[in-house]
Amino acid sequence: xxxxxxxxxxxxxxxxxxxxxxxxxxxxxxxxxxxxxxxxxxxxxxxxxxxxxxxxxxxxxxxxxxxxxxxxxxxxxxxxxxxxxxxxxxxxxxxxxxxxxxxxxxxxxxxxxxxxxxxxxxxxxxxxxxxxxxxxxxxxxxxxxxxxxxxxxxxxxxxxxxxxxxxxxxxxxxxxxxxxxxxxxxxxxxxxxxxxxxxxxxxxxxxxxxxxxxxxxxxxxxxxxxxxxxxxxxxxxxxxxxxxxxxxxxxxxxxxxxxxxxxxxxxxxxxxxxxxxxxxxxxxxxxxxxxxxxxxxxxxxxxxxxxxxxxxxxxxxxxxxxxxxxxxxxxxxxxxxxxxxxxxxxxxxxxxxxxxxxxxxxxxxxxxxxxxxxxxxxxxxxxxxxxxxxxxxxxxxxxxxxxxxxxxxxxxxxxxxxxxxxxxxxxxxxxxxxxxxxxxxxxxxxxxxxxxxxxxxxxxxxxxxxxxxxxxxxxxxxxxxxxxxxxxxxxxxxxxxxxxxxxxxxxxxxxxxxxxxxxxxxxxxxxxxxxxxxxxx
Amino acid sequence: xxxxxxxxxxxxxxxxxxxxxxxxxxxxxxxxxxxxxxxxxxxxxxxxxxxxxxxxxxxxxxxxxxxxxxxxxxxxxxxxxxxxxxxxxxxxxxxxxxxxxxxxxxxxxxxxxxxxxxxxxxxxxxxxxxxxxxxxxxxxxxxxxxxxxxxxxxxxxxxxxxxxxxxxxxxxxxxxxxxxxxxxxxxxxxxxxxxxxxxxxxxxxxxxxxxxxxxxxxxxxxxxxxxxxxxxxxxxxxxxxxxxxxxxxxxxxxxxxxxxxxxxxxxxxxxxxxxxxxxxxxxxxxxxxxxxxxxxxxxxxxxx
Numbered sequence: 072x073x074x075x076x077x078x079x080x081x082x083x084x085x086x087x088x089x090x091x092x093x094x095x096x097x098x099x100x101x102x103x104x105x106x107x108x109x110x111x112x113x114x115x116x117x118x119x120x121x122x123x124x125x126x127x128x129x130x131x132x133x134x135x136x137x138x139x140x141x142x143x144x145x146x147x148x149x150x151x152x153x154x155x156x157x158x159x160x161x162x163x164x165x166x167x168x169x170x171x172x173x174x175x176x177x178x179x180x181x182x183x184x185x186x187x188x189x190x191x192x193x194x195x196x197x198x199x200x201x202x203x204x205x206x207x208x209x210x211x212x213x214x215x216x217x218x219x220x221x222x223x224x225x226x227x228x229x230x231x232x233x234x235x236x237x238x239x240x241x242x243x244x245x246x247x248x249x250x251x252x253x254x255x256x257x258x259x260x261x262x263x264x265x266x267x268x269x270x271x272x273x274x275x276x277x278x279x280x281x282x283x284x285x286x287x288x289x290x291x292x293x294x295x296x297x298x299x300x301x302x303x304x305x306x307x308x309x310x311x312x313x314x315x316x317x318x319x320x321x322x323x324x325x326x327x328x329x330x331x332x333x334x335x336x337x338x339x340x341x342x343x344x345x346x347x348x349x350x351x352x353x354x355x356x357x358x359x360x361x362x363x364x365x366x367x368x369x370x371x372x373x374x375x376x377x378x379x380x381x382x383x384x385x386x387x388x389x390x391x392x393x394x395x396x397x398x399x400x401x402x403x404x405x406x407x408x409x410x411x412x413x414x415x416x417x418x419x420x421x422x423x424x425x426x427x428x429x430x431x432x433x434x435x436x437x438x439x440x441x442x443x444x445x446x447x448x449x450x451x452x453x454x455x456x457x458x459x460x461x462x463x464x465x466x467x468x469x470x471x472x473x474x475x476x477x478x479x480x481x482x483x484x485x486x487x488x489x490x491x492x493x494x495x496x497x498x499x500x501x502x503x504x505x506x507x508x509x510x511x512x513x514x515x516x517x518x519x520x521x522x523x524x525x526x527x528x529x530x531x532x533x534x535x536x537x538x539x540x541x542x543x544x545x546x547x548x549x550x551x552x553x554x555x556x557x558x559x560x561x562x563x564x565x566x567x568x569x570x571x572x573x574x575x576x577x578x579x580x581x582x583x584x585x586x587x588x589x590x591x592x593x594x595x596x597x598x599x600x601x602x603x604x605x606x607x608x
Numbered sequence: 609x610x611x612x613x614x615x616x617x618x619x620x621x622x623x624x625x626x627x628x629x630x631x632x633x634x635x636x637x638x639x640x641x642x643x644x645x646x647x648x649x650x651x652x653x654x655x656x657x658x659x660x661x662x663x664x665x666x667x668x669x670x671x672x673x674x675x676x677x678x679x680x681x682x683x684x685x686x687x688x689x690x691x692x693x694x695x696x697x698x699x700x701x702x703x704x705x706x707x708x709x710x711x712x713x714x715x716x717x718x719x720x721x722x723x724x725x726x727x728x729x730x731x732x733x734x735x736x737x738x739x740x741x742x743x744x745x746x747x748x749x750x751x752x753x754x755x756x757x758x759x760x761x762x763x764x765x766x767x768x769x770x771x772x773x774x775x776x777x778x779x780x781x782x783x784x785x786x787x788x789x790x791x792x793x794x795x796x797x798x799x800x801x802x803x804x805x806x807x808x809x810x811x812x813x814x815x816x817x818x819x820x821x822x823x824x825x826x827x828x829x830x831x832x833x834x835x836x837x838x839x840x841x842x843x844x845x846x847x848x849x850x851x852x853x854x855x856x857x858x859x860x861x862x863x864x865x866x867x868x869x870x871x872x873x874x875x876x877x878x879x880x881x882x883x884x885x886x887x888x889x890x891x892x893x894x895x896x897x898x899x900x901x902x903x904x905x906x907x908x909x910x911x912x
Contacts, residue, residue, distance in 0.1 A: 103613065103614070104614065168648070169646070169648070172646045172647060172648060173646065175647075177647060177654065177658060178644075178647075178654060178657040178658055178661060178874075184658050184661050184662055185661070185665075188661070188662060188665040188666070191666075191669070192665065192669045195669045195672075195673060195774065196672075198773070198774065199673060199676050199677075199773055200739070200741070202741070202749065202750060497747070499747070501748070502746075502747035502748055502769075503741075503747060503748060503749050503750045504741070504745075504746070504747040504748065504749045504769075504771050504784075505747040505769070506771075510772070510774075513774060517777055517778070528658075528662050532655055532658045532659065533655075535647055535654065535655075535658065536647060536651050536654060536655040538647060538648075539646070539647025539648045539651035539654050539655075540647075540648075540651045541648075542646070542647070542648035543647075543648040543649075543650075543651060546648060557618075557622065560618070561615055561618070561619070562609075564612050564614055564615045564618070565609045565610045565611065565612065565615065566610070568610075568612030568613070568614050568615055569612060569613070569614070570610070570611070570612040570613055571613050571906040571907065571908065572613075572906055572907040573612075575906070575907040575908055575911060576907065579911065
């Protein structure tokens with residue numbers, strides 16, 4: 072081809088290509104710190120050559136940019152999503168269990184071990200001088216401290232359960248919001264890609280949203296091929312499912328909703344009222360298997376797999392807030408029963424009857440009294456917010472009245488609150504120094520049959536240790552997952568991240584080619600000058 | 609592998625955060641002297657710490673109980689010693705009075721006056737109190753054991769009314785001497801009746817007043833028997849005090865042991881932590897310095 076001005080066209084494509092490349096470098100540098108951004112590159116090729124029909128070969132027509140692609144290894148995205156959900160779950164558990172541990176506050180001078188020790192020290196002092204009013208006052212005070220410790224622990228746990236419940240709702244809202252954004256991006260991406268382009272930046276944004284979603288809940292993603300685009304590429308629909316139920320499918324989105332449980336559908340006996348259950352908009356119950364949401368649900372509902380009070384659904388087999396409340400309730404029930412009635416239920420269900428506080432006679436009883444005073448040292452806080460008297464407590468009914476006591480309502484009885492002479496140490500009337508009752512109660516501290524875990528202090532010790540081990544496990548898993556996720560993130564960055572050095576090198580490279588192409592035009596201009604103005608004149 | 613700038617920055621943040629995490633842990637350990645803050649730091653150490661705390665607090669309580677038991681028993685011993693002295697004096701007087709050839713019935717009446725004094729002193733000792741509690745009254749420490757005339761004021765069941773103080777897990781010690789044991793030669797005390805010791809004195813006084821030399825002479829043996837009773841009780845009390853001393857020694861060494869174990873279990877070696885902190889500090893400084901140098905530069909700095 073001997074067209075006179077053809078060279079200018081070639082030079083022009085060079086300028087255009089260099090410029091396009093420079094713009095991409097510019098875009099990459101601008102987004103060097105943009106979250107989720109993948110570096111882009113131009114797909115550049117030589118333009119279609121023109122064949123010469125005189126047998127002198129083909130003439131190149133310059134360069135062209137046929138597309139802009141993003142550097143992305145989608146396999147790493149899938150890996151990231153599947154690991155991130157486990158990280159989400161354990162990081163939530165780590166945080167919440169740390170909060171539970173702080174509530175127990177062991178080992179310290181304000182934890183159970185210390186308070187319980189002080190109570191028993193006071194009882195020991197009383198055993199040496201059962202008639203001493205000031206020591207009785209001390210025993211009462213230490214008894215109140217023990218009761219208050221459990222009240223405060225249980226209230227803390229209930230408060231925490233309410234907080235976690237709130238967070239469940241927030242997370243559900245977050246899932247819905249992310250799902251809507253992803254659905255909107257699906258639309259934009261689909262439309263943008265209809266003509267065969269790749270919507271790089273939009274896809275980056277969608278991946279970033281899925282990253283966030285993958286931490287909250289277990290998701291599976293799919294890009295389903297539904298047909299062919301006019302240019303021959305696959306037409307795809309992007310969908311996300313949670314445990315098999317569709318959250319986002321191309322242009323449609325199914326949202327999650329929370330419903331309050333009413334009193335009849337409580338899961339655990341220990342639960343506070345109105346906890347949320349998660350449902351799909353279509354009414355099906357949502358199954359959450361991973362992510363932060365699973366972490367919240369496990370800690371909120373976890374009762375070590377115990378079957379719920381509705382008798383059918385089991386609680387998550389994780390030791391969460393209800394488990395610890397249940398164990399505290401168990402402690403106060405068994406301990407109060409032993410302390411008051413002297414009844415120890417053995418492992419095989421038989422009851423060993425020892426002397427309990429109710430078998431005691433008041434210090435001011437006369438020698439003629441033939442029946443014990445029947446005062447229960449520990450009862451519970453009644454509906455009016457005051458401690459119950461032994462009489463009111465006994466009239467509560469139920470197969471075992473001690474089942475009525477909860478850690479939150481554990482209390483020293485009204486009889487003793489009103490008059491510390493109601494503390495009964497004697498097993499016989501009118502005997503000041505007789506302390507059969509007190510001796511029996513003192514021995515209970517070491518009664519290893521009281522709980523399946525052993526003596527009272529062993530029980531709490533084992534509870535605190537269980538929590539410590541679970542918490543340690545959560546910290547470890549969370550650490551391990553964090554390392555794995557960081558590592559995948561690192562690999563993703565290795566592929567997709569913007570390297571300033573690389574971009575600047577490319578900048579220089581494309582600047583050179585721009586300069587050279589421009590130089591080409593100057594040269595051609597000189598040629599035309601020679602050709603047009605100087606030749607044959 | 610391709611390394612990008614944001615990888616370097618993320619890694620730097622991660623590394624420095626890890627450094628600070630370790631520094632924070634050592635700082636806590638150094639500031640509190642304890643290995644653990646919460647059970648999850650080391651559940652095994654936490655479980656042992658709880659157990660040892662209970663053990664130490666119990667031992668301390670048992671030490672207080674031993675001290676109280678000791679002072680109760682020492683007071684009892686003093687009372688018994690006094691009764692012993694009184695009996696000794698009464699016996700001397702009996703030996704003296706039995707000299708029928710020398711003493712006249714008038715002399716005996718004078719001796720009878722002294723014996724009456726001795727008897728009321730015994731009654732007084734029988735009502736000895738320890739911080740307001742009658743020590744020989746069994747369970748009824750709020751009531752006197754003896755009336756002024758020496759008869760028992762209350763019932764004391766010698767088989768039942770012993771008071772025990774707990775001085776170890778499953779280990780207790782009887783701190784009181786029962787009125788019947790001492791004043792009625794091992795029998796019970798029954799309200800209104802007269803115990804053997806007092807009855808002997810009454811018989812003695814009656815014999816002196818009536819000038820019955822034979823009976824007075826026979827009192828020497830009777831008083832010897834009574835002294836034997838007191839000695840038997842004293843020996844028992846002495847043995848108990850002895851046992852308390854041994855227990856006290858054992859509790860002191862238990863306390864030391866438990867505290868030592870507690871320290872081994874949960875206290876940190878400050879020197880070791882100091883070295884570790886220093887080491888961490890070096891690492892921290894180095895990672896800051898190197899991080900700052902690495903993230904500062906890029907190719908841009910060299911292209912003009």
